[in-house]
Amino acid sequence: MTxxxxxxxxxxxxxxxxxxxxxxxxVSLSVELLVWLLRRLRPRKALNEALFFPSExxxxxxxxxxxxxxxxxxxxxxxxxxxFSRLLRHILSTSSSLDLCVFAFSNMDLSRAVLALYRxxxxxxxxxxxxxxxxxxxxxxxxxxxxxCVRCNANSVHMHHKFALVDGRLLITGSxxxxxxxxxxxxENVLITEEPDLVQPFIKEFHRLWVLNDPAQCPKPSDQKPxxxxxxxxx
Amino acid sequence: MTxxxxxxxxxxxxxxxxxxxxxxxxVSLSVELLVWLLRRLRPRKALNEALFFPSExxxxxxxxxxxxxxxxxxxxxxxxxxxFSRLLRHILSTSSSLDLCVFAFSNMDLSRAVLALYRxxxxxxxxxxxxxxxxxxxxxxxxxxxxxCVRCNANSVHMHHKFALVDGRLLITGSxxxxxxxxxxxxENVLITEEPDLVQPFIKEFHRLWVLNDPAQCPKPSDQKPxxxxxxxxx
Numbered sequence: 001m002t003x004x005x006x007x008x009x010x011x012x013x014x015x016x017x018x019x020x021x022x023x024x025x026x027v028s029l030s031v032e033l034l035v036w037l038l039r040r041l042r043p044r045k046a047l048n049e050a051l052f053f054p055s056e057x058x059x060x061x062x063x064x065x066x067x068x069x070x071x072x073x074x075x076x077x078x079x080x081x082x083x084f085s086r087l088l089r090h091i092l093s094t095s096s097s098l099d100l101c102v103f104a105f106s107n108m109d110l111s112r113a114v115l116a117l118y119r120x121x122x123x124x125x126x127x128x129x130x131x132x133x134x135x136x137x138x139x140x141x142x143x144x145x146x147x148x149c150v151r152c153n154a155n156s157v158h159m160h161h162k163f164a165l166v167d168g169r170l171l172i173t174g175s176x177x178x179x180x181x182x183x184x185x186x187x188e189n190v191l192i193t194e195e196p197d198l199v200q201p202f203i204k205e206f207h208r209l210w211v212l213n214d215p216a217q218c219p220k221p222s223d224q225k226p227x228x229x230x231x232x233x234x235x
Numbered sequence: 236m237t238x239x240x241x242x243x244x245x246x247x248x249x250x251x252x253x254x255x256x257x258x259x260x261x262v263s264l265s266v267e268l269l270v271w272l273l274r275r276l277r278p279r280k281a282l283n284e285a286l287f288f289p290s291e292x293x294x295x296x297x298x299x300x301x302x303x304x305x306x307x308x309x310x311x312x313x314x315x316x317x318x319f320s321r322l323l324r325h326i327l328s329t330s331s332s333l334d335l336c337v338f339a340f341s342n343m344d345l346s347r348a349v350l351a352l353y354r355x356x357x358x359x360x361x362x363x364x365x366x367x368x369x370x371x372x373x374x375x376x377x378x379x380x381x382x383x384c385v386r387c388n389a390n391s392v393h394m395h396h397k398f399a400l401v402d403g404r405l406l407i408t409g410s411x412x413x414x415x416x417x418x419x420x421x422x423e424n425v426l427i428t429e430e431p432d433l434v435q436p437f438i439k440e441f442h443r444l445w446v447l448n449d450p451a452q453c454p455k456p457s458d459q460k461p462x463x464x465x466x467x468x469x470x
Contacts, residue, residue, distance in 0.1 A: 018254075048432035163410075186395040
């Protein structure tokens, strides 16, 4: 009996050790699973950025030619990160498509950025205001001549938007018209976001306006103004 | 021995039942903990909304007098939810403070909304563009006469912002000036967000501009234009 009791005690102790071991394994597995699930379920934080203007005046040549950042010898300050350089970088980050819907577009650096993207093979669509397009200094004609697909509003008082959609992913919008005065003179804001709840409605609205201002869809072509020569239907 | 063996088997079976029970309890507790943690760690989704204009023209009387929504007998469509009615609702949702930074402000309904909030005791600060303030139809003078604290920009070409901060929590911004033409005529956008990464920089910028345009802080009072009679330093 004593031998049996010893054996029994031994078995009980062993079981207790096994239970403790199993519990430890269960706890460590649960913690690992929890960490893995949290990593999987927590969404990647969307980019949200606000820029304010007037922007500090600085050379932006290094943004256009990152391979030779010290090549420019102009008199402006170099290597300074400004609201405008941030805006340029976001636009130049486009890798597949750029949709622009801008009331006033006369800024040379922004025009240069759009043309550089176009030469890289980026799909670009521009919706412009018909009245502002006709103004001296507007870059809409330059973009059109380069081959970029441009449409102008036909029916509304003003196409007063100032937004861009980068790769259907990033929204750039705000009060800032794409002019030198807006960038260097005015108090303005630009908001940059990847938030899908904000980006998606703008994509939908761009598509709606793009179709709406397609001359092929217009019931009365005779109503269209001369500025609509900038319209292409190939995109 | 047979009796002992039976007792031993019984103990082993009981231990196995206990282990199985403990495992079930451990699993259910882990699942409960996981659900609780996920609920705690997943942040409340911030409001993000995009409105597009021109807005459908409809009566907004029921928004100002929600207690008697059918009192208006005007000829406009009633009970229609439009971009403009959404914008009005967001502004009228203010419960403690409203900071406005708007280039052009001539819209009667928006002016009525701001005055209604002021009469309810809401703290209101308005930053306006000095040139647009002097234009016939601007509501900035009306707001100032009612006692609302208004400051105008002194140094920049244009104070071209069009944003509002509701209770330091909600940002309303976009291309839309607070005019009738913008609301009913133009293609415009308004973006409404609670996203702290977007709201906080606008709060900071408003504060910066508010201090910058405080006449008491200006080094050269003689430079200030007549429109700055709208400036109050009491807030």
